[in-house]
Structure formats: C-alpha cells, structure tokens
C-alpha cells in the first residue's frame with residue numbers, strides 16, 4: 001500500500017461544483033492536489049480561471065494554503081477528437097432524444113477518473129474527489145453514484161490500491177452546494193465562487209449577475225442561477 005489516507009486529489013475544472021469540492025477536501029485532508037484536463041473544450045475560460053481560483057482559496061485560509069499541493073494539467077485533446085458534442089464543437093446546445101443535453105461527452109468522467117487514479121497512485125494520494133452529482137445535473141450517467149462505486153472498484157483492482165472516490169455533492173442540489181460553500185469558507189468563499197469560477201457552457205464572462213458571470217440562458221447558467229436564487233432566499 002503506497003497511498004496515504006490523509007491525501008487526496010480533486011478533479012478541478014474551475015467551476016462552482018469543483019471549487020466547492022476542493023474547499024470540502026481542503027477542510028478534511030492534510031495534503032490535497034488538483035487535476036484539470038484540456039480536451040478541446042469550446043472555450044478556454046475554464047482553464048484560465050483555475051489558477052485564479054486556486055490563488056483565491058489560498059488567501060481564504062492559512063491551513064488551506066498549507067494543504068494545497070501541486071496542480072496537474074493534463075492534455076486530453078484526443079477526447080475532443082473522438083467526441084462530437086456541443087462542448088467540443090461549435091453547435092447549439094439542445095436536448096437529444098435520450099434526454100441528455102448534447103454537451104454530454106460520453107464517458108468523459110470515466111476517462112478523467114482513470115487519469116486522476118494514475119496520478120494518485122504515483123503521488124501516494126488515497127482519495128479521488130469529484131463534483132459528480134445525481135440530483136440535478138442533467139442525468140449524466142457517468143455522474144451517477146453507482147458508476148462512481150464501480151469506478152472505485154475498478155481503480156482499486158486495476159492498481160491494487162484501496163482508492164476511494166469521494167463525491168460530496170452527489171445528493172445536493174445547487175442551492176445546497178452554495179450553502180455547503182458558505183459553511184466551509186463563509187462569505188469569502190461565496191465571493192470567490194461568484195466572481196471567479198466559471199460554469200457557463202458558452203464561455204460568456206461579460207455580465208456579472210448575482211450568481212456570477214455567464215450568458216444566463218444555457219442549461220448550466222440556468223442551474224447556477226436557480227440554485228443561487230433559492231440559496232439567497234433561504
């Protein structure tokens with residue numbers, strides 16, 4: 001056994017969910033690394049906000065600053081090559097026949113988790129943490145709890161290490177996610193998430209709304225806005 005139960009790696013995209021997950025992880029584990037992927041996204045804004053959010057988290061808490069370790073950025077351009085979806089092509093976002101938005105890159109999280117597992121093995125990190133959520137995230141099958149349980153088993157068997165996949169947002173809705181952020185990092189974390197994280201599918205950064213930057217109309221902005229509205233009303 002080479003991995004350490006006090007160490008974790010977080011799938012960190014620079015969005016609201018993964019930023020909240022990262023704060024959750026920094027609250028619990030003594031050493032935390034991050035991993036992000038370039039895969040031919042429609043826009044590079046997510047990749048641009050990542051270092052800004054990381055720097056912001058360091059400023060919120062001295063212990064977070066101390067715990068936050070290396071950030072791994074992995075080039076998975078090949079994923080853009082083999083997927084034909086609205087996230088990687090310049091087409092309109094619509095719901096497809098199976099009820100999934102055409103932003104769905106089939107199996108994307110499975111690929112991400114494999115790479116995170118490989119880095120976790122090399123770096124001695126036991127826990128792989130991600131913002132996967134069954135509650136209101138468009139029903140992506142690679143975000144389901146059952147998928148995560150199976151994936152943890154595959155990583156554990158395939159690398160002979162007792163990896164655990166942690167999904168703190170699995171049963172939360174978007175309002176709960178804002179509330180979780182507040183409980184972890186107070187007003188400072190809420191402000192960091194509002195100002196600096198990026199969720200909009202269209203890569204819109206121009207206008208600043210109550211809930212942050214974004215086009216306000218894509219499915220991702222809609223979720224974020226509705227979550228903020230019910231969080232703010234509570």
Ligand code: ZN
Pocket residue numbers: 199200201202203204214215216217218219220221222
């Ligand atoms: Zn949007």
